Amino acid sequence: MTAPPRHGHAVVIGGSIAGLLAARVLADHFHQVTVVDQDTFPDSPGHRRGVPQSHHVHGLLIGGREAIDDLLPGFTAELIEHEAPTCDLGSEFVMLSPAGWAARRPCGLRVIGASRVLVEWIIRRRVLALPNVVVRQQTRACGLAGDAKAVLGVHVRPRGQEVPREPSRETVEEVLAADLVVDAAGRGSRTPAWLGDIGAAVPAEQSFDPHLGYASRIFAIPPGHTADWKACHLLPGRGDRLRGSTLIPIEGNRWIVTLFGVGSDRPTARGEDFLPYARSLPSPLVANAVNGAQPLSEVVTTRATANRRRLITAEPGRPGNLLLTGDAAYCFNPLYAQGMTTAAFGAVLLGDCLKAGHDPADLARRYHHRLARANRAFWYMATLGDHMMSGDTSGASPARRLAARYLSRLRAAGTQDPEVHLAFLQVFTALRTPLSLYAPSTFLRVLMPRPPRRNSRRT
Structure with missing residues (x-):
């Protein structure tokens, strides 16, 4: 050649x-x-x-990581050599939306947790x-x-x-x-x-500005910490408070935790506010994890979102x-x-x-x-995600509002059906386009979802 x-x-x-x-x-x-x-x-x-x-x-999406590997062969291997942890998106990366916890099942889609x-x-x-x-x-x-x-x-x-x-x-x-x-x-x-x-x-x-604010801090993962998850993503729930968080493990046996909120719910840069804010989230998962963990950085905020x-x-x-x-x-x-x-x-x-x-x-x-x-x-x-999170669809087109309703139903179906959640994850990780969410196999599962699981495990 x-x-x-x-x-x-x-x-x-x-x-x-x-x-x-x-x-x-x-x-x-x-x-x-x-x-x-x-x-x-x-x-x-x-x-x-x-x-x-x-x-x-x-988050380095799988599609993006594969593209970098094509440009710089061995890139993923270098991340792992520097102790960047991996986790299965379907079973070890837990996700909470207003519809509830996404169904969990190993899916083979592995993401790497690494600092920027x-x-x-x-x-x-x-x-x-x-x-x-x-x-x-x-x-x-x-x-x-x-x-x-x-x-x-x-x-x-x-x-x-x-x-x-x-x-x-x-x-x-x-x-x-x-x-x-x-x-x-x-x-x-x-x-x-x-x-x-x-x-x-x-x-x-x-x-489009969702008026979102971030506050982030790095923690040492406590010795002896055990859990059936490695990373989590909490979206704001229904109600007046628009607050959420993302926690991922990174190299050096550390967590990086980002709190986020919309408008008056944006978190502050004060260290003493970090844990109380985490306790106000739709789930205590993040607060329980960082409570007692050693902070390794100051709190850093941004509103450039x-x-x-x-x-x-x-x-x-x-x-x-x-x-x-x-x-x-x-x-x-x-x-x-x-x-x-x-x-x-x-x-x-x-x-x-x-x-x-x-x-x-x-x-x-x-x-x-x-x-x-x-x-x-x-x-x-x-x-679309920002419109849904803020609840402001006043400026959205009829097609956009219809898509938001469909995505809400897809999230709800994904709390019961791992196949629906997998379809979402494949789009989320840039392996497929949003149009794949309307494929007949997924569309039918969304419109005719499974009944709620009895004694389903709550994270």
């Missing part, structure tokens, strides 16, 4: 997971790939300023070891060079240095010349403003060699654990588009159209 032809220089803005995976793919097609990031990368798994979300629960910092560190170490990938740390991207037809590069300057006020003073900026620019700068991407600066069309946006997509396929008038990926293009409520998976899928799509041709006038159009199709299901599930 012949190697793909290589082009000149590609610049990736942002060195998080989306940017690193994009760089991995670009390395097969460009002589040099430069990753620009405003942080200094830690030598070992650790938090950094540019990735504040790393303090919270991160471990996942990113393994990917970064592998990608930056590639001979034609270089990184510019402590460097801030501050604009695009070029026009509406094509970008010529990226304006950068050292982090902490401001643009000079007097034209006569020596500038602190430089232009990194580039044949292709990929924006992977995350939720804080400034590409829309930069497009306006070069006379290009600024993409419209759609968003809005879903937003940039409609970059809607109109012409943008450079054909400027691509958006990861949260710069589509960001989702982190509750649904879609971010790392959509980043991986985006990198795979980028590779497919580059293999099909590198026409700089057409690459962005092809890539963004394929990215929109790939992310349609993720957007649907995230916004």
Whole structure:
């Protein structure tokens, strides 16, 4: 098999997971790939300023993990080598919805519990070891060079240095010349403003904000802890309180616990409030687990949970060699654990588009159209779930309200029927699309559910 032809220089803005995976793919097609990031990368798994979300629960869906394994063979094995635990989604990951506890049965779908910092560190170490990938740390991207037809590069300057006020003073900026620019700068991407600066069309946006707040903390798993579950996900129940939690085991024999709430039910950053909030959840499972467990971190909060997509396929008038990926293009409520998976899928799509041709006038159009199709299901599930959780379906279409009612019935059926719950898990883990939930075998089980089980085990 012949190697793909290589082009000149590609610049990736942002060195998080989306940017690193994009760089991995670009390395097969460009002589040099430069990753620009405003942080200094830690030598070992650790938090950094540019990735504040790393303090919270991160779920790497099975579909996303398989995509990363395709890009970086042995990735899953490295996670396990670093003591990331695994659990069976059907029997060891317990889930509570307003309909009740999901039916439990081993299903063979195994997920890996790992911190965001471990996942990113393994990917970064592998990608930056590639001979034609270089990184510019402590460097801030501050604009695009070029026009509406094509970008010529990226304006950068050292982090902490401001643009000079007097034209006569020596500038602190430089232009990194580039044949292709990929924006992977995350939720804080400034590409829309930069497009306006070069006379290009600024993409419209759609968003839905569930007004969700997170509070997360890491605990040591108590010695001798025993339970018939390894991880749990508690959705808010019916009633006035919209509170929930996710607990997963991670490397180092630790739990990471995220509490979440909507509106006035958002948790605080005060350590003394963490356990009382956990006790207010629809189930005492999380509170009982962390009560007496040793905290290993402070409580970290966030309210950056809005879903937003940039409609970059809607109109012409943008450079054909400027691509958006990861949260710069589509960001989702982190509750649904879609971010790392959509980043991986985006990198795979980028590779497919580059293999099909590198026409700089057409690459962005092809890539963004394929990215929109790939992310349609993720957007649907995230916004539908948020509408259901908040109880606010006033702005939803009749089709969306009908889908919400069907998903409620599916959850109810899944409390009695492991096959229905498995169908949901296959969608939840990005192995199948939401349309599979309407397959005749599942549809009939939802419309004609099993009667309630007698003496069914309650978690």
